[in-house]
Amino acid sequence: KAGVTQTPRYLIKTRGQQVTLSCSPISGHRSVSWYQQTPGQGLQFLFEYFSETQRNKGNFPGRFSGRQFSNSRSEMNVSTLELGDSALYLCASTRDEPNEKLFFGSGTQLSVL
Amino acid sequence: SQQGEEDPQALSIQEGENATMNCSYKTSINNLQWYRQNSGRGLVHLILIRSNEREKHSGRLRVTLDTSKKSSSLLITASRAADTASYFCATAIQGAQKLVFGQGTRLTINP
Numbered sequence: 001k002a003g004v005t006q007t008p009r010y011l012i013k014t015r016g017q018q019v020t021l022s023c024s025p026i027s028g029h030r031s032v033s034w035y036q037q038t039p040g041q042g043l044q045f046l047f048e049y050f051s052e053t054q055r056n057k058g059n060f061p062g063r064f065s066g067r068q069f070s071n072s073r074s075e076m077n078v079s080t081l082e083l084g085d086s087a088l089y090l091c092a093s094t095r096d097e098p099n100e101k102l103f104f105g106s107g108t109q110l111s112v113l
Numbered sequence: 114s115q116q117g118e119e120d121p122q123a124l125s126i127q128e129g130e131n132a133t134m135n136c137s138y139k140t141s142i143n144n145l146q147w148y149r150q151n152s153g154r155g156l157v158h159l160i161l162i163r164s165n166e167r168e169k170h171s172g173r174l175r176v177t178l179d180t181s182k183k184s185s186s187l188l189i190t191a192s193r194a195a196d197t198a199s200y201f202c203a204t205a206i207q208g209a210q211k212l213v214f215g216q217g218t219r220l221t222i223n224p
Contacts, residue, residue, distance in 0.1 A: 004155070033211065043201065043214035056210045090155055099143060099205035099212055104155035 001026060004093050006105035014113050018079040021108045025072050025093030031055075032074040033098045034066060037088040037107070046089075048098045049074050056098065078110075086112045117202050117215030125221040132189040134218040136202030137182075143205040145178055146212065147187050150199045159187075159200075192222045 005024040013019050025032050033056075034046040045058040049068035066076040072093075078085055088109050092102035120135045136145070144163045148156040162169045162178045162185070169176045175188040189196055199219050203212040 006155075035214075042216045045211045045213070048211060058211070088153065092156075098210050101146065101158050101161055102148075102156070102212065103158070104148075106155045107153075109153065 004091060004103050004105035006089075006091055006108050008108060009106065010109050010111075012111045012113060013081050015081055015083060017081050018077060019081060019110060020075055020077045021089055021091075021110075023074045023076075023091035023093075023105060025074070025091075026103055029093035029095050029103070030072055031094045031096055031098050032068060032072065033092045033094075033102065034074070034076050035090045035092065036060075037090060038086075043090070046076065050096075050098075081112045083112050086110060117204050117213055119200075119202055119215040119218045121218060122216070123219040123221070125223060126192060128192060128194055128222050128224050130192055132192050132196070132220055132222075134187045134200050134202075134220070136185045136187070136215055138185075138202075138204045138213075139183065140204075141207045142180075143207055145176075145185050145205070146203045147174075147176060147185075148201045148203060148214075150201065150217070152198075156201065189220075192220075194222050194224050196220060197222045 007022045031050045033048040036044045048056040052068045063079045068074045088107045090107045092104045146161045147159040150156045173190045178185045199217045201217045202215045
């Protein structure tokens, strides 16, 4: 069974640009969660999608958004990038409940210059 | 301070020794999980312990949970160089559909 796939692996953007990250969950998993990891703040929950609906949301500004498609693949978008958005963005999938065992992808390392 | 706080922040031991990491949390939980992360990579789930369990084993891993003290510990026995990684505890808070991660413990195993 293939694991969680995140693309791209690395991204370099400049301030003010926008970016879209992609996550393909494990087959059969309907819940996809996104986390931001930085050295200073650690792992912070962004949002979680289940059956194309956002079920949970963390404390991030509206510049951070996401969506989920009917095949459970998910994307997250960050608009008007700021230097502080530089981070490792991780997605994780699980069959139903986002507070059970999570399967993580390798992450997308975003650098904002 | 955060829901999950880990202690110590960094730990360096010799190969073959045991490593113990601790996690404290503030609110009632449904379960507590431990994850490992190798540098710059995704997290790998190690073990999950539910709020009504006190101890769990998986291979060289032993996890304890004390809900009265709101704390957990992860013991790795007979450490190996490949155990070098960051270890995170994550709590499933009652009523919240997400995991809250601690800041992690950076474990270094010296050959």
